[in-house]
Amino acid sequence: MWVYQKKLEYPVRVSGPNPKLAKVIITQYGGPDGELSASLRYLNQRYSMPTDKAKGLLTDIGTEEMAHMEIVATIFYKLTRGVSPEQMQAAGLGGHYAQHNHALFWSDPNGVPWIASYVQATGDPITDLTEDMAAEQKARSTYEHLIQLSDDPCVTDVLRFLREREVVHFQRFGEALNDVQNYLSCKKVF
Amino acid sequence: MDNKQEMPQIPEAVKPEDKVKAENITSSQTQMLLEIQRLEFTAIELNLYLDTHPNDQKALSLYNSVVPQLKKCIEAYEQRFGPLFHFGMSTSQYPWQWINSPWPWDL
Numbered sequence: 001m002w003v004y005q006k007k008l009e010y011p012v013r014v015s016g017p018n019p020k021l022a023k024v025i026i027t028q029y030g031g032p033d034g035e036l037s038a039s040l041r042y043l044n045q046r047y048s049m050p051t052d053k054a055k056g057l058l059t060d061i062g063t064e065e066m067a068h069m070e071i072v073a074t075i076f077y078k079l080t081r082g083v084s085p086e087q088m089q090a091a092g093l094g095g096h097y098a099q100h101n102h103a104l105f106w107s108d109p110n111g112v113p114w115i116a117s118y119v120q121a122t123g124d125p126i127t128d129l130t131e132d133m134a135a136e137q138k139a140r141s142t143y144e145h146l147i148q149l150s151d152d153p154c155v156t157d158v159l160r161f162l163r164e165r166e167v168v169h170f171q172r173f174g175e176a177l178n179d180v181q182n183y184l185s186c187k188k189v190f
Numbered sequence: 191m192d193n194k195q196e197m198p199q200i201p202e203a204v205k206p207e208d209k210v211k212a213e214n215i216t217s218s219q220t221q222m223l224l225e226i227q228r229l230e231f232t233a234i235e236l237n238l239y240l241d242t243h244p245n246d247q248k249a250l251s252l253y254n255s256v257v258p259q260l261k262k263c264i265e266a267y268e269q270r271f272g273p274l275f276h277f278g279m280s281t282s283q284y285p286w287q288w289i290n291s292p293w294p295w296d297l
């Protein structure tokens with residue numbers, strides 16, 4: 001099971017309301033390479049992993065990604081808090097406002113809702129861990145794009161932290177992949 | 191890749207937190223949370239590393255040394271600001287403190 005901690009993994013401060021920035025950052029909440037995809041992908045792939053290292057790592061990174069989803073949600077919430085419908089509209093969030101008001105929702109910046117086909121579980125641990133490594137790189141690229149788009153240094157600081165985490169996750173998944181490959185090649189010999 | 195992840199060192203691990211400028215930290219709640227976040231980040235980083243390097247004794251003893259420090263900070267925080275955990279992981283004063291604001295997204 002999971003236990004909630006009434007705090008964020010990393011503090012989120014924003015300089016002020018900024019619906020334009022919120023509009024693009026939502027992609028790391030519910031876009032294809034966002035934190036919802038990441039957490040669900042890893043926590044779901046655990047069951048078909050053959051080694052303890054891979055089971056442990058997917059559990060832990062999947063859990064950390066849930067904390068990242070909360071961080072991204074907090075950024076969006078703070079950037080749109082108190083923003084009028086007109087300002088939302090002017091920032092390109094008119095569609096979001098029409099459907100969700102100021103509520104959070106999993107979509108990409110174009111309003112395309114999150115779908116389960118963003119993630120896969122083939123049951124082949126080599127395939128799944130390779131997907132996970134690609135997913136971390138896609139998330140890293142997306143955070144770099146968001147850093148380039150950000151005009152709020154406080155938000156940029158949090159985006160840098162999240163980008164750094166993807167780099168570490170990629171490294172750890174690579175090590176888990178090596179472990180699974182060793183395990184499978186040993187199995188074939190004996 | 192610009193990253194060769196050897197065993198995480200404490201100064202490396204807390205690096206992202208250094209960017210948080212001290213003058214912007216106003217409340218003591220935020221400040222106490224920051225100390226918890228700093229220690230917890232070290233624990234998370236070492237935890238992921240240990241998942242794929244379970245025989246690294248140095249990393250393990252570093253991890254084990256963070257645990258009591260983190261527990262101490264959490265205890266001090268909870269005495270002032272109420273439970274950080276639910277579901278039996280923290281006690282509460284009367285009346286039930288868990289539902290009290292601020293929630294993380296409002297802090």
Ligand SMILES: [Fe+2]
Pocket residue numbers: 038065136139165166169
């Ligand atoms: Fe990640």
